[in-house]
Amino acid sequence: MVRTLLTPRMLGLHVLTAGVLVAFILLGRWQLGVFQDSGRPQAASDPAPVAVTALAPAGAQLTGPAVGRRVSAEGVYDAGSQLLVADRPPDVDVPGGNVARGGGYWVLTPLRLDDGTLMPVVRGWVARAADPAAVPEGRVTVSGRLRPQEGTDSVQRRPEGLPAGQVQTVSTGELLNLWDGAKVRTGYVVAQPPSGSLTQVKVSPPVVGGTLTWRNLAYAANWWIFAGFAVFMWFHFVRDGVRAERDHRKSPEIVLEG
Template sequence: MYRFLLTPRWWGINLFVVLAIPFCVFMGSWQLGRFEARVDSHQEAEREPSPDERKAVPLDELLPVDTKTSGRHATATGVYGEQFIVPGRELDGKRGDYVLTLLKTDGGRTLPVVRGWVAEGGRVPAAPAGEVSVTGALQASENAGTDGVHTAGGLPSGQVGMISAASLVNLVPDDVYNAWITLVEADHGLAAVPAASVEGSGLDLKAFQNLGYTGEWFVFAAFVLFMWFRLMRREVEAIRDRELGLEPDPV
């Protein structure tokens, strides 16, 4: 009765099932692994002091920026140079701009420094003159997926949509750090910009999306197996009906 499973049509169905189920299980396991990695990262971060509780150290000791150094307080000394506005950034539910000033460090490279946040239409204070020493939370360069980033282009002169070496390389002749800091204590007239959490770590929405995708892939695997069993049962019932004369043989 089950010889129909060896027909060309059922060979195709069986091959699809044999390939689809392991693929769904693999993808579900991979998503589960990503979720577990985020849980481990979160637990490790919980065991260690928060970045702002640790002693500030010179900038170059924390580079390149990674999950362990992001948010750490870094120090740098130099002279402020060109200044830009980063528009469309929210702080405490209010819309405004970041004030981004480039610090020409004693080492010769230029460090983007967010001196603070100002409400839309607010007055932007000039940067302090002369040599300054700054302390700020270290941040990785932004990308197109970072919240608040302006990628549409067409910004007026003096504005940048993204804080990154790539966005500044054509605006200044200096060698720009592939990182930036946000001052722990904003300059007078500005509000301090808190450090962003490390992307891809912790139990954020994306972590639980991984867990949701895990369930979806395993459901897909179960659905494929269910549909194969249902089709097989229908075929068996059709054969039995034909044997009993309840259904005419297919032409």
């Protein structure tokens, strides 16, 4: 039997089957990868900036398409109402920091628009509360990305109370109380570029959920079925070859008499 399996014909069959198996398995994995990638969030289109007043209402929630959009706003900063958002890294997409790790602070300043409403603006990031965060004077134009307001429980609270002038979240309801009942627009703008010498707070562009392409999963299954069929055919040819060799050995020799 071993001699039969090692004949040149059988060795060629073994090599061919191994090559087909490797190719079909890799093709199946490729199609599976395409299927998995299709379900991941994809970067959405990033249209030109629009006025913040068109997307951030006062007294209403932001709509989904507005989150992450580039916006611009003109007005005057209210330096006297500036706040620090405690325990924050310089990245919007990272959860609230930790004092032991030196989370840092977002510098949150209200921008008074021409209609009298206030738009919260994260002008940048500082490592310590005592770091300088001078507010620009006069009329300014702010560009950045719009973010939704945070719930008061969206990050872990400190065990002790915060010092005056600091908040834990960018909550519109809380800001209404801290800013003397002024008309505050929903959400906040992360300034890009940052104001003055402040460190830039990173914020990602909007993303959309991926759509699973089930067709690619079916293609992957097909390639693996083909691989299984190749193994079946290899077994079939090997079995037939072994049987033929065994029958040949058992058959009686025919002696011709002259």
